[in-house]
Amino acid sequence: MMMSKPKRLRSASQIKQQRIAYGFVFPYVLMFSVFILVPVLVAIFLSFTYFDTVRSPSWVGFENYIYLFTNDEIFMQKVLANTLKYAVIVGPGSYILSFVLAWILAQLTPRLRTVLALIIYSPSLTGGITMAVLWRIIFAGDSSGYLNSILLRFGMIVEPIVFLQSQEFLLLIMVIVTLWSSMGVGFLAILAGILNVNQEMYEAGYIDGIKNKFQEIIYITIPLIRPQMLFGAVMAIVGTFASAGIGVALSGSNPTPQYAGQLIVNHIEYYGFFKYEMGYAAALSVVLLLFVYLISRFAFRLFGSKD
Amino acid sequence: MIGYDVEVEKEGYYYLTFKIKQSNNINAAVFRTLRINDEIPFSEAVNIKFEYDNLWQNVTLGDGDNPYLIYLKSGINTISLSVSLSPFMSAYYEIEDILKYVNDLSLDVKKLTGNQLDENRDWEISDYLPNVVEELEAAAIILQNIYDDLNDLTSSDKLSEAASMIKIAIRNLKLLAEKPNEIPKNINLLSTSQESIASTLRSAVSLFLNSPLDVDKFYVHTDVELEKPNANFLVRFWVNIKRFFMSFFDERYKVNPDDDELVVWINRSKQYTDLIQKMTDDEFTKDTGIKVQVSVMASEGKLILANSAGTNPDIAMGIASWLPYDLGMRGAILDLTEFIDDEDFSDVLNQYYNQALIPMIYDNGLYGLPDTENFYVLYYRHDILDALDIAVPNTWDDVMEIMPVLKRYGMNFYLPLSSPTSLKSFDSTLPFLFQYGSSVYDETGFNVDLENSESIRALELMTEIYTIYSVDTTVTSFYNDFRLGKSPIGVADFGMYTTLLNAATDIQGLWKIALLPGVEQLDESIDRSAPGALTANMIFQNIDKKEEAWEYLKWWSSTETQIRFQDLLLSTLGPEYLWNSANIEAFSALNINETDLDIILEQWSHLKELPKVPGSYQVELEISNIWNAVVLNRENMRVLLNDAIIRMDQEIHRKMSEFGYMDKQENVLNNYYLASEEIIIQWKTGDDDE
Numbered sequence: 001m002m003m004s005k006p007k008r009l010r011s012a013s014q015i016k017q018q019r020i021a022y023g024f025v026f027p028y029v030l031m032f033s034v035f036i037l038v039p040v041l042v043a044i045f046l047s048f049t050y051f052d053t054v055r056s057p058s059w060v061g062f063e064n065y066i067y068l069f070t071n072d073e074i075f076m077q078k079v080l081a082n083t084l085k086y087a088v089i090v091g092p093g094s095y096i097l098s099f100v101l102a103w104i105l106a107q108l109t110p111r112l113r114t115v116l117a118l119i120i121y122s123p124s125l126t127g128g129i130t131m132a133v134l135w136r137i138i139f140a141g142d143s144s145g146y147l148n149s150i151l152l153r154f155g156m157i158v159e160p161i162v163f164l165q166s167q168e169f170l171l172l173i174m175v176i177v178t179l180w181s182s183m184g185v186g187f188l189a190i191l192a193g194i195l196n197v198n199q200e201m202y203e204a205g206y207i208d209g210i211k212n213k214f215q216e217i218i219y220i221t222i223p224l225i226r227p228q229m230l231f232g233a234v235m236a237i238v239g240t241f242a243s244a245g246i247g248v249a250l251s252g253s254n255p256t257p258q259y260a261g262q263l264i265v266n267h268i269e270y271y272g273f274f275k276y277e278m279g280y281a282a283a284l285s286v287v288l289l290l291f292v293y294l295i296s297r298f299a300f301r302l303f304g305s306k307d
Numbered sequence: 308m309i310g311y312d313v314e315v316e317k318e319g320y321y322y323l324t325f326k327i328k329q330s331n332n333i334n335a336a337v338f339r340t341l342r343i344n345d346e347i348p349f350s351e352a353v354n355i356k357f358e359y360d361n362l363w364q365n366v367t368l369g370d371g372d373n374p375y376l377i378y379l380k381s382g383i384n385t386i387s388l389s390v391s392l393s394p395f396m397s398a399y400y401e402i403e404d405i406l407k408y409v410n411d412l413s414l415d416v417k418k419l420t421g422n423q424l425d426e427n428r429d430w431e432i433s434d435y436l437p438n439v440v441e442e443l444e445a446a447a448i449i450l451q452n453i454y455d456d457l458n459d460l461t462s463s464d465k466l467s468e469a470a471s472m473i474k475i476a477i478r479n480l481k482l483l484a485e486k487p488n489e490i491p492k493n494i495n496l497l498s499t500s501q502e503s504i505a506s507t508l509r510s511a512v513s514l515f516l517n518s519p520l521d522v523d524k525f526y527v528h529t530d531v532e533l534e535k536p537n538a539n540f541l542v543r544f545w546v547n548i549k550r551f552f553m554s555f556f557d558e559r560y561k562v563n564p565d566d567d568e569l570v571v572w573i574n575r576s577k578q579y580t581d582l583i584q585k586m587t588d589d590e591f592t593k594d595t596g597i598k599v600q601v602s603v604m605a606s607e608g609k610l611i612l613a614n615s616a617g618t619n620p621d622i623a624m625g626i627a628s629w630l631p632y633d634l635g636m637r638g639a640i641l642d643l644t645e646f647i648d649d650e651d652f653s654d655v656l657n658q659y660y661n662q663a664l665i666p667m668i669y670d671n672g673l674y675g676l677p678d679t680e681n682f683y684v685l686y687y688r689h690d691i692l693d694a695l696d697i698a699v700p701n702t703w704d705d706v707m708e709i710m711p712v713l714k715r716y717g718m719n720f721y722l723p724l725s726s727p728t729s730l731k732s733f734d735s736t737l738p739f740l741f742q743y744g745s746s747v748y749d750e751t752g753f754n755v756d757l758e759n760s761e762s763i764r765a766l767e768l769m770t771e772i773y774t775i776y777s778v779d780t781t782v783t784s785f786y787n788d789f790r791l792g793k794s795p796i797g798v799a800d801f802g803m804y805t806t807l808l809n810a811a812t813d814i815q816g817l818w819k820i821a822l823l824p825g826v827e828q829l830d831e832s833i834d835r836s837a838p839g840a841l842t843a844n845m846i847f848q849n850i851d852k853k854e855e856a857w858e859y860l861k862w863w864s865s866t867e868t869q870i871r872f873q874d875l876l877l878s879t880l881g882p883e884y885l886w887n888s889a890n891i892e893a894f895s896a897l898n899i900n901e902t903d904l905d906i907i908l909e910q911w912s913h914l915k916e917l918p919k920v921p922g923s924y925q926v927e928l929e930i931s932n933i934w935n936a937v938v939l940n941r942e943n944m945r946v947l948l949n950d951a952i953i954r955m956d957q958e959i960h961r962k963m964s965e966f967g968y969m970d971k972q973e974n975v976l977n978n979y980y981l982a983s984e985e986i987i988i989q990w991k992t993g994d995d996d997e
Contacts, residue, residue, distance in 0.1 A: 050965075053611050054637035141727060141781030162781050165729040166939050252728030255928065257935045273608070274924060276637070 046282035053278050064283035078259035079267045082171060086263060087240050089175050094182035095236040102191040124184035132249035135177050139163040164251050167260040174246050174261055182239060186232035193228030197221060230303035237295050264288045310387035313527055320376035321527050324367040326536050328521040329357045335467030336460050337518045338391040344384055348377060354391050357520055358461055363536035394460060395515040398453045402512050405446045409505050413498035414694050417716050420491045432487045443484035450477045472511040476504045509813030569597055569855050572604040574625040578880055591862045597855045614639050621850045628840035631667045631675030632919050641846040642672035646857050653993040655861055658890045661987045665916040666840045668982035675845040676864055677889035681800050682910050683837045685821040688795035699821050702833060703768055706824050710776040720778050721785045721797025731931035734838055739765040741836035741915050742826040752920045752981040755955045766944060770937040780938055790814050801887045809883045820906050836915035869893035918982035921962030926955050
């Protein structure tokens with residue numbers, strides 16, 4: 001028998017229920033559209049224009065993208081390389097660090113655990129950029145900087161090293177600072193997940209032949225906290241790209257010296273606000289968006305639920 | 308001295324009670340001299356003591372139990388209070404003597420040990436400085452007496468800040484006296500660190516000179532009960548709650564400006580804008596009838612965005628000096644040459660140095676007027692330079708000559724290039740390029756011209772002074788180093804002048820300024836060129852009231868208004884608010900030390916600005932990168948310069964084609980007019996050959 005009118009016909013109460021459901025979702029959808037969806041669409045539109053923020057945009061087609069991939073040597077040589085280096089270390093790095101710390105904390109007594117969790121979590125609240133004030137003192141380039149004065153006292157160096165303006169050290173320092181402040185919401189989520197694993201599972205595992213803690217983690221803990229791992233991964237990825245301002249905050253200028261700390265976000269800011277080339281900046285941001293999208297798809301593959 | 312006129316009905320003896328708050332000098336007392344009708348009534352009135360309390364106090368003048376009876380005649384009596392520092396004066400002079408001794412001792416020790424602090428080396432101090440132990444102990448005893456006297460001045464048991472400073476100094480003196488042979492190792496206790504004897508005593512001395520007192524009212528009364536000086540807790544609590552809610556509403560409610568009002572946004576703090584609004588209302592609006600609404604600008608970035616949205620003001624003032632060019636070339640700003648036929652046009656321009664107008668010019672159009680102008684001069688501690696027998700350098704060669712002497716004592720020469728930011732702005736690099744004769748761009752403005760010997764010599768000097776002559780590459784705070792004597796000489800700007808004048812009371816009188824070192828030319832004159840553009844004022848293009856806006860700028864920039872504003876700032880807000888007007892005559896009338904004024908004006912005769920081309924930010928960036936790479940990574944300057952020139956030209960061409968001066972193949976389509984003094988002179992003399 002053919003189901004001629006399958007889902008169209010609903011009872012009045014069902015329609016009303018649907019409307020109520022839509023009503024609940026509406027505020028969020030509105031906010032999301034206005035503050036996220038519309039700007040993304042506008043950015044995509046602007047990426048095909050030449051816009052100097054003063055005069056109205058003029059259409060230039062794919063010119064911005066062509067320039068990006070063929071002519072923007074700073075992007076290709078420095079920015080892309082820096083961003084990848086930074087992202088590869090900070091992304092998985094902070095993620096693994098979050099997991100390891102969360103796991104260690106889960107083994108402790110509750111009170112100690114709360115205190116330590118708070119200590120580990122608080123840098124992420126203040127944001128790496130405000131912390132740059134602290135780090136700028138530690139890494140200050142004259143002999144009064146903390147790190148320099150310690151190294152000088154122990155005779156390891158003869159002259160103070162100008163950390164924040166030197167090509168070699170700036171990216172490394174950015175990585176350290178970001179790792180330090182990256183134990184954020186993702187960390188807490190993983191901690192919660194680990195704490196919520198049913199203890200009986202471990203017992204069952206030990207009966208079935210698991211010999212040590214390490215196997216315990218791989219075979220029981222991680223599979224059971226898949227959703228939290230996914231959340232942590234996405235937060236880590238987004239966080240990595242969002243904390244890009246750290247290079248500018250540490251070195252005091254955009255672009256960073258010799259572009260040593262230049263990440264995609266700084267590059268976008270530079271083109272958009274200093275060179276008045278918003279169209280190109282928009283194109284860069286679209287590329288960044290694709291980047292982040294692809295990587296998070298990959299994370300979904302790893303941790304997403306199979307149903 | 309501040310006097311209050313009081314009308315007294317019946318002559319006779321009265322008590323005098325002041326409702327005051329002395330909450331600034333913690334645990335210390337403050338003194339005032341009382342005068343009745345310009346005469347001091349009795350000897351105790353010379354030093355009336357006001358002690359510390361966090362809250363308001365009713366202080367009845369008296370000596371504890373017996374209030375003073377003060378005779379007042381009928382009619383008007385003038386009661387006045389003036390600051391009295393006499394209880395501190397002997398302490399002040401004694402400490403000054405000890406300070407001089409400590410500074411001299413510290414220099415002697417440095418001369419003895421050189422700047423290398425070798426922890427493993429021992430010194431027999433008594434061989435070199437035989438009386439040091441007795442002298443240190445004597446100083447400690449003097450300070451102990453001062454300390455005891457200070458504590459006796461107040462009835463509180465707790466230490467005032469000055470007293471604690473002196474206590475630290477005493478402790479350090481005794482420490483050094485106990486182990487004289489370790490004085491070289493402990494030189495930081497003597498003079499360099501914050502805890503050092505020199506530092507603490509300097510702070511104590513400047514604290515003596517601070518005598519703030521808030522006076523709310525005073526009572527002339529007989530035996531009556533006065534109201535309590537502080538409201539009770541509940542009342543205060545309620546008032547604070549009310550205050551919290553009121554903080555959400557500005558006292559001047561945000562009203563959209565009327566249609567006939569000129570809208571001015573100023574990129575300065577509220578204190579400035581309030582004064583400017585008042586001056587505008589009292590003078591400009593009264594004379595011209597044009598109403599003006601002056602507001603604080605939240606941030607300069609908002610200007611660009613506001614312009615896109617069409618909500619920009621008519622006039623923007625106090626903005627960065629590069630904005631008129633950047634926005635003007637994109638058509639957002641009014642070209643002021645529109646008013647060239649106005650009879651006042653050349654008068655307005657004549658108020659400024661020619662060079663000060665250069666950054667505002669694009670394509671022979673004038674897009675802004677300078678507001679404040681900066682200057683770079685040499686600051687030096689003449690006490691230290693005299694002690695080390697160093698002459699004030701006139702040229703960079705002189706500077707390089709004194710570097711070894713400075714370095715031997717562990718001291719440094721400060722340059723703006725040593726600031727801790729990694730972008731070395733044009734302000735820090737251009738002086739060298741200009742002084743050696745480089746013009747940075749070629750005459751067409753389409754390319755840079757840095758491959759010549761002048762530019763290369765300039766770049767070499769900029770880098771060698773660090774790599775060979777060991778000037779410190781990064782100095783976090785020249786201000787601190789200058790005060791502590793670590794960098795007794797250096798180049799800095801107007802901001803440093805105000806700061807040193809007002810905040811560094813401990814080195815008052817110990818420093819002077821001199822002209823910026825330069826490069827000796829063939830005719831034996833010294834080229835001391837340096838840029839100085841700081842802030843500017845501009846009018847937007849998309850407005851109706853262009854004429855009115857021009858009238859306002861004319862009024863604001865006029866010498867009369869600038870002088871009045873300068874004085875108003877100083878008298879209303881205090882000596883920290885020095886106004887560095889770009890108006891030459893107005894600045895010459897500024898109330899600062901005459902010698903300093905002469906030096907600044909002379910330095911300004913060397914003012915030189917780089918005309919702008921599209922893409923000049925790239926030039927600034929590349930020169931900065933060259934400096935970074937050579938000084939920090941010891942790379943080869945010529946190689947870097949070659950690559951940099953390619954990039955600079957590339958970027959300039961890119962921008963030139965964006966604005967229609969070149970096509971995509973880098974062929975020149977239109978001439979680009981590099982801003983030059985010629986066009987400015989034309990404007991200034993009202994020359995009509997366009």
